[in-house]
Each structure stands twice: as C-alpha cells, then as structure tokens.
Amino acid sequence: MTDKTQFRPHRRAVMAGVASAAALAATGVRAQGAPVSLNIIDVAGNLQLTQASIEAFVKANPKLISRLNFSRAPSPELPAKLKAQQDANRVDIDLVLTGPGAMSDGIQQGLWVDLWKSHGAALPKPEDIYHEQALMMQKNFGQNEGVAVVYSPSGPLFGYSAERLKTVPKTAAEFLAFVKQNPKRFTYARPLNSGPGWTFLQGLPYILGDADPSDPMKGWDKSWAYLKELGTGIDYYPTGTAATMKEFGDGTRDVIVTTFGWDINPRVLGIVPKEAKVFALANTHWIPDTQFMCVPKGVQAEKMPALLALINHLLKPEAQAATYDKGYFYPGPAIKGITLDMAPQESRDILKEFGRPEYDGMILQTPTRPPLTPERLVAAFRRWDQEIGVGHGAPK
Incomplete structure (x- = not known):
C-alpha cells in the first residue's frame, strides 16, 4: 500500500537536511564529489511511511543526491537477488527498506554492510535516540547491519x-x-x-x-x-x-x-x-515489529556519504513524526519523545477517527x-x- 500524497517540506525539514550533511562532514567520512543517484528498494511497505521524507531530503540536498529510483519487491525474493548481484560484482541496489524476513536472511548470508561498526561515527548512538523497545529491537534484531527506522508493538x-x-x-x-x-x-x-x-x-x-x-x-x-x-x-x-x-x-x-x-x-x-x-x-x-534501513555490500563507495546523510535524516523528529501516517505501522516512531501531536494534521485526524481508544492501554x-x-x-x-x-x- 503506497501513499502518494504530495509533500511540501517545511523550513525545518530543509534545515534538518542541511544539518544532516554538516554533521556527516564532521564525522570524517570521505567527502562526496558529484551528486549521486540512489536506487532504493522497499520489501516491507515502508515507503508509505518514509517516501515523502526521503523526497524532501533530496530536494533540500541537490549536491548530495541527484536522482531517486524507487522499486518494490516481495521480501522472500530479495536475498537471492542481492546475492546474485554481489557474486557478479554488479550491485545496483543502494538502500533496502526491509522488515524481519529479508533482514534475517541478509544477516545469515552476510549481505549487509555493518553500518554501526564501519560507519558508527556517522550515525547517532542508538542509546541516545531510540525508545526502550525500539532499542531492544535494534540490539537484538538489527544488530550491526540494519538501522531501525519505524517500530510497532x-x-x-x-x-x-x-x-x-x-x-x-x-x-x-x-x-x-x-x-x-x-x-x-x-x-x-x-x-x-x-x-x-x-x-x-x-x-x-x-x-x-x-x-x-x-x-x-x-x-x-x-x-x-x-x-x-x-x-x-x-x-x-x-x-x-x-x-x-x-x-x-x-x-x-x-x-x-x-x-x-x-x-x-x-x-x-x-x-x-x-x-x-x-x-x-x-x-x-x-x-x-521493526523495519530497518540496510545497505548491501558492494554499494559504490562514493554513494556512502549520501546514504548515511539520508539515514540520519530519517531518524530526525520531523521524519519520525510523519511515520504515524495513516496508522500503517501504528504507532510508527522508533525515536523516543515523538508523540501524535507532532504528527501531520492528516495523521492526527485519521487516527482520531479510525484508531482505537483502547490501544494505548493495551x-x-x-x-x-x-x-x-x-x-x-x-x-x-x-x-x-x-x-x-x-x-x-x-x-x-
């Protein structure tokens, strides 16, 4: 299910994107040359929650990313496809948005870059940003490879x-x-x-x-x-x-x-x-349940600065608040301190009508x-x- 609602970035989103790029530069990650195109594949329905925020970041950072290509595929098909690309040394997928299935297969087969080890300096500390249950999922499930982006009980x-x-x-x-x-x-x-x-x-x-x-x-x-x-x-x-x-x-x-x-x-x-x-x-x-951002091994090195900046952006409060969406992954945010009153008005109206008052207590x-x-x-x-x-x- 894909949400095609038009998104117009607020000034805060633009400034957050600039700040993400500045923070990335401060970590010592190799500076990026020309802007790069990114191929993002979704095997979990995650784009419904994140696509608008991704597009807002790209619009605010044309020197990092020149073009986005989105695609979708069934989760069970992805690991074999990635493995074949890696064996042929021709990886054309830069970022995977995945749930537990492909995430687990990828860990087992060694398909993912260990982002938290190899690029930890370019990412926030998990303990500083994730709420308790999302942190548990990050440590026990995402391990070093995936970066948790949304959470649901x-x-x-x-x-x-x-x-x-x-x-x-x-x-x-x-x-x-x-x-x-x-x-x-x-x-x-x-x-x-x-x-x-x-x-x-x-x-x-x-x-x-x-x-x-x-x-x-x-x-x-x-x-x-x-x-x-x-x-x-x-x-x-x-x-x-x-x-x-x-x-x-x-x-x-x-x-x-x-x-x-x-x-x-x-x-x-x-x-x-x-x-x-x-x-x-x-x-x-x-x-x-948690959905993760994963970078496949074999991605071109010149794309890593843009990928890390994008990952950072999707962990920012405004992008996280947008994951309340239309209840697709209720509640949605993986980051602590993100409440429904921070979500877009459309999300608040929808959840008022279709949400269940008993859920928070449950x-x-x-x-x-x-x-x-x-x-x-x-x-x-x-x-x-x-x-x-x-x-x-x-x-x-």
Whole structure:
C-alpha cells in the first residue's frame, strides 16, 4: 500500500537536511564529489511511511543526491537477488527498506554492510535516540547491519466481523474449536512474507505456554502441534497479508490474524469495513515489529556519504513524526519523545477517527517479548513452510 500524497517540506525539514550533511562532514567520512543517484528498494511497505521524507531530503540536498529510483519487491525474493548481484560484482541496489524476513536472511548470508561498526561515527548512538523497545529491537534484531527506522508493538491480534462471529474466543483452545467448527472462515498469511503472520507465529508459544518460546526447533512442541491442528480448518495460506485483508473485507473470512497497523490502515483505505473489531487471546505477549534501513555490500563507495546523510535524516523528529501516517505501522516512531501531536494534521485526524481508544492501554499493559534471533527466525520460517504450509498453497 503506497501513499502518494504530495509533500511540501517545511523550513525545518530543509534545515534538518542541511544539518544532516554538516554533521556527516564532521564525522570524517570521505567527502562526496558529484551528486549521486540512489536506487532504493522497499520489501516491507515502508515507503508509505518514509517516501515523502526521503523526497524532501533530496530536494533540500541537490549536491548530495541527484536522482531517486524507487522499486518494490516481495521480501522472500530479495536475498537471492542481492546475492546474485554481489557474486557478479554488479550491485545496483543502494538502500533496502526491509522488515524481519529479508533482514534475517541478509544477516545469515552476510549481505549487509555493518553500518554501526564501519560507519558508527556517522550515525547517532542508538542509546541516545531510540525508545526502550525500539532499542531492544535494534540490539537484538538489527544488530550491526540494519538501522531501525519505524517500530510497532505489532501483535498478535485477530480482526473479526461482529456480525458473523457472535461469541469471541478468549483462549487458544476456544479459538481452535471455532476454526475447526467453521472451516475456511479463518486464515493467515505465510509468515515469511507477512507481518501479522510473522507476529502470530512467534506469539503463539507465549499464548500456549510452550517450553521455550525463544527456540522454535526444541521449545515449541505445543505450538507446532497447535498449528497443525489449526490447519485442518484452513483451506490455504495466502502469500501476503493484503490477500487476507481483501478476503476479510469481502466476507470470505470471519476472522483473520492482524496487528495494530494492519487493523487501522485497511479500514482507513476502505479495504476492511470500518466497524470491524479486534480481540487478543489470553496470555498474549506483544512480539514487536521493526523495519530497518540496510545497505548491501558492494554499494559504490562514493554513494556512502549520501546514504548515511539520508539515514540520519530519517531518524530526525520531523521524519519520525510523519511515520504515524495513516496508522500503517501504528504507532510508527522508533525515536523516543515523538508523540501524535507532532504528527501531520492528516495523521492526527485519521487516527482520531479510525484508531482505537483502547490501544494505548493495551500496549502499556501487555508484556513485550523480543522476536526470535535472525538465525532462529529463519529456522522457524523454514519449518513452518515444510510442516504447516505444505499442501496449503505455501512452497513445498
């Protein structure tokens, strides 16, 4: 989902861009010569939150960046594409905007520049800028390679139609009974390519009280058994979240897996009815989601000053406040001290109408747990594909 709203930079945005370039020069990063073009690929829907800020920065810094080229691709396809380019020594992607899937694969395959180590002097200290939960995601998930740009407590939540679901399940057992008694009325998307699916997969061990929620191979016996049983009432698993929203909106599904952002934004866009409701199961723990900025290994050295300046700009308060957007990654900001009253008026109006008053309390009162480490997340995705998704539309 892409927001094409026109953006006119305020004077503060222009000054922030100039300041970013000045700060970069002070770090000792090699000075840039002629302005460069940047190829930015989005595999997480992040441009909806950041494209206007990126374009404002470029407009304010013509001596750094001459041209932007945006593209989008499914997350699972990116690592192999990048690896092939790197093996051929012909990398033509300069910045990747990614969620956990491609981020984890990239770390495992050594695809990313270790920005925080190699260029730490050109970046702010994480402890100085990130709020507590975003800092946890940066350290545990982004590690040295990715730079966290947006944050959401995420879920897992379930969206439902009050007209079609009369008794809302409160426990995992009640939910399983509903799915088995009402086949084909619930589904969720393949976790590798879905934020809600990713969150549900990792949140389930906490809901079920599994032996070790941090170890999908040895500590998820209850979860894998539950997912297999749940699958007896599921006809197929869509390849992405958007398909589940469409099926929920047209009445094909009574219940779907969702998150804070995927609850709000599709209702804003009219894909899902405004009156749709949400519930969380007993023992829910939030599994937060974060999107990162990553620079692939093999990027031309002369582009690094511009990339670092752009990354710095997207961590500034005005760019961060813009990530409230239309609720797509609610709340959005990864930087501490960014509140809704700092967001554009359009965002404030939308969230007043489509947000849920109970969300702020739910976010504060529900425990948050770290996602799996990248290597374990990759293992969990692989096991889900092989044991759960097989035969239901997921790759074998």
